[in-house]
Amino acid sequence: MKQFKLKNLFIGAAAITALASCHKDKINPNDDKPIDPLTNKAGIYILNQGAFNANNSTLTYYNYANKQLIPDKFKTINGRGLGDTGNDIKIYGSKMYIVVNVSSTVEVADAKTAKSIKKLDLFDNTVARQPRSVAFYKNMALITSYDGTVAVLDTASLTVTKYIKVGRNPEQLVVANDKLYVANSGGLDFGNPDKTVSVVDLNTLTETKKITVGLNPVSIAADKYGDVYVISMGDFDKILPALTIINTTTDAVKKQSDLSAAYGTPIITSGDFAYFITADNKIQVFNVKTETLEKANFISDGTVVITPFGLKIDEETGELFVTDAKDYKSNGEIFAFDKTGKKEYSLTTGISPGAIAIVKK
Template sequence: MKQFNLKALLVATTLTAILASCSKDKTPTPEIPAAERAGIYVLNEGGFRSNNSTLTYYDFASKAIIPNIFSVTNAGAELGDTGNDVQVYGSKMYIVVNYSSTIEVVNPKTAKSIKQIELRDAGVGRQPRIIVFNKNKAFISTYDGKVAVLDTASLAVEKFINVGRNPEQMVIANGKLYVANSGGLDSFTAIGPDKTVSVIDLATLTETKKIEVGLNPINIAADAYGDVYVISYGTDYPAKPVLTIINNSTDVVKSSASIDAGYAADFVVNGDLAYYITDAGKVKVYDVKTDVVSKENFISDGTALVLPYALAIDSTTGELFVTDAVSYGSNGALYAFDKTGKKEYSFTVGINPGSIAFVNK
């Protein structure tokens, strides 16, 4: 289980999950020219309230590793406390630093700071979690029950949208933003966790409804077949989480079933397949077209991971990148596997490597 208040929640809670099966009609998607990758960033959370988040960069051509590139590039400045998400969008990279309540906007080719955005309400940190993008807007979930709307040109926050309690991951599908409302900070109180997904109309930037799912939803993803996937963790981890599938045309729940995902394990969709980490240290492959597990472990060469923590798929090569937290208190590692599941290389990263981003040439 992940360290208190790191990538998943500021609370250890848990799960009961879902797998279902039905045929789907794929929505055609336009062909996009393959990008040429320059390298990969790993955002290391550090320890909660330890103020030691770091950003590791690995250059694909030179094989050079820069362990704390943000500090190196920015005259010794540090990221802050609990880096939670990193994403490249357009000509900028956005680093969400949860407990420091900041968004660091940097040049993705150099990690040079462009602007630091503070997210506070009357001096109290909003605790941002996840960032996603649509056109010229960035959407940031914040633990005070809001989604911040940021203009990606001016880098100004334009508004806050009310959602549920302690929102976590978000995904955009069918002109809507789906927000997993965890309520994780209330998991061990009389109130209990939230159990909803907020639906935000991207045209009006308003919440239109809430969809009931399992208790403590954290992870959310979408496929090209019109489905949104939500993993909820309940309050009795390591009992199995629940995977809820929502039709994004009707916003009606299609199915709910248990899934053996590890705590706050990302559900990463790439084409017809999704990937997620289990408590047993495996990376399972799930077919989103048929809604069944198609492979018990993507890793095919026997490579063993201690505490697999985050994963990402490079859609241009089919490579899978998995971080290993090792002990939650020491430096972790990143492993690269080819599209057949064989290890290509690995290298040391920082403490609790929780998010991965690719940068193009």
């Protein structure tokens, strides 16, 4: 998520490294409930940001078949680290895309093995673009960068074919109704954040309009009813965080309301529901069909997540994964909850675990 944003924010030893970095994790140590044997998950990746400017982002991997936890799968396989402040990870087809913000790189790797296919440096001459998030449309990976652009990466040739100009310091982005919606935070312009969402025509690859939303929009997701949901963080003083709902047919704002939101919380959607993290560390559930609050806290069994940081839904099982950054300095944890909000198991991660990717069999 947004730890970086300051204010708001060798081959010879590979075999030994692999053995030293793999172990059986105490999955489900306090719970007799087994992992569903019918699950289609081969494994799960957790991208750990590490500490800002410490160059210690890692990629935790858990293998469901042999119950093996690898603290840094990327380094184990490739003999090098990811870099500084890994911010997003997504799987598209057979490839995995890892966005590393401060290093200003995008790693494209084999989704099942984490073997690097290509490392892309996103710079404007010598100036780092600082990539943030990635989304996909047809044969394109679309990557926001803090320099006010969206890079268009051809997923076959793995070359950037165009940079689309959008708003200031764009954060998350989502494809809906064959259009791209980009949350322009302006968060690095201290005291003067942005308050727009850019709409990009995915045929012409140009920005067609900007939609005014709450101040400092950072998180965005689409539902199955044709709406886009935007969480804005406000000014951390008098202007509260807000949730804005946009109709993607008309690109008009349907509704906007204040809400309690943790800084930089992702918003994710699945079926009739959206999930995000509140300022008091709960996982709130919003009904996107009725556009009303469904649950004040998804977690139903009293499990305490100290610092919820990342969210991911397994669409097949309904499991909700929640990462816990704890103190942002030591190893974190990822929790798996069933669709009723009861804890199934947890795993140890690296420092500041944020984005999650599920590998299917």
